[in-house]
Amino acid sequence: MSKTDEELKRLEKKLSTALSLMVASGHRLPGVRGWELKRRLGKNYPKIIESLNSRLKDIGLQVRIVYDQKSEENDLDRARFYVVLSEPLNISDIPTLGYSLDELAVLSATLAYLFTKNEKANYKEIVEMLETKYQKWRVEAILERLSRRGYLIKNDDGTVSIGWRTKVEVDKQELLKAFLNITEQEKSLNSTLNKESP
């Protein structure tokens, strides 16, 4: 075996270790800290993660790096590394994810509302908004489940803020853009209806 082959094999081994650390870690929460990757992969772990990311993209996955606080940005050792899907899901994929349409609709509306309210809003306000579509007990049950899953945090002062899972999984700009697009769709639908009407 040539030296290049040996190096390649070592790199492959490191890539598989990095992936198993991120995807199959034994922690209560998913993901792995930068310092844990550094300990297992060595100082050059950001390069290995970069290489892993390019490989994962081919199969519809990507590495996402999340910092606990804004002040910690660029401190990779303290950041948390996750593997997430790189492409949007289809509505037909939802049953396999273990969520109902209603639950995801509540999540969507709540997150969009929170993003426009500086990521924190009054619990009652949110319930009132969602009560226009669902019964109160259903809304409260779904919000409770979403809190347990880490998408939302129910604070003691009667407010709701976004949870750790939202920070990892949901792109704020994309969600708000998607909400704008719904408006455009509606407008175009309305204009079509107006043209059609005599």
Place this chain on the structure above:
Amino acid sequence: MVSEIVLAKQELLRFINVLDNIADQRIEPFSINIMSLLDRLREIIEKYKDTETVILDAETLYRISIVLGVQQKWVRERAGSLFIDSSIIFSKVISSSTVDLVQALLLAWRPIVRIEQITIPLLLRGYEHFISLPTKNRINDNYLQSIELQSEPLYIFEEEPVIENKLNIIRKELAEKYPNWINYWEFIDSESIDAKFERAYLLSFLISSGEVEVKVRPLDGKIFIRISKPEKMEERKFSLVINLGGRNE
């Protein structure tokens, strides 16, 4: 004059309360006019210069600085959120169908990929760890061969005949010296505390086996004993607890 100061202080406390609510994001940050608030603060501080008012004024100023920070953050967030107001989202939620809302989320949602099952590499790591653990000291075959079984027991309970002898002395003493009822405490009383406890201990065996009869006088609680014929255990009706320690204190 005094009541005016009190009113001014109450006003400052109200400002502090409102500013705290804004800082905690319970109220929208632009719901208060900072300029008019500063003007009012100036009026108060120019009029009343007592320590408490000055402190409250400083507290209010400190909170205004926090609220300004919150307002700055708010503006930045609003600019970053494509100028979408919460009321727009509210109306969108009302007018959109469930599927529309879900589709909006799906465009922005990238769920975490995680395996919760054990994997082959994890199993191998566990196995490597297991075999790397030091083995405990085990008895080898040579050691097993060197042991010879003894025909006699390793320990002889020498206490039994000693106790039996002492019980016989107690039986004899009771039968000869005290054929009638005798006070329990008088009987066990001895020069040393050790001897007293030993007599009580030995007596408990004879009482349990029914060789000594016990009578408790209900009026004064005095306990009497006398020698008797052993009874069957089934006929015995109650247990008796005598606290020697309590009696000695």
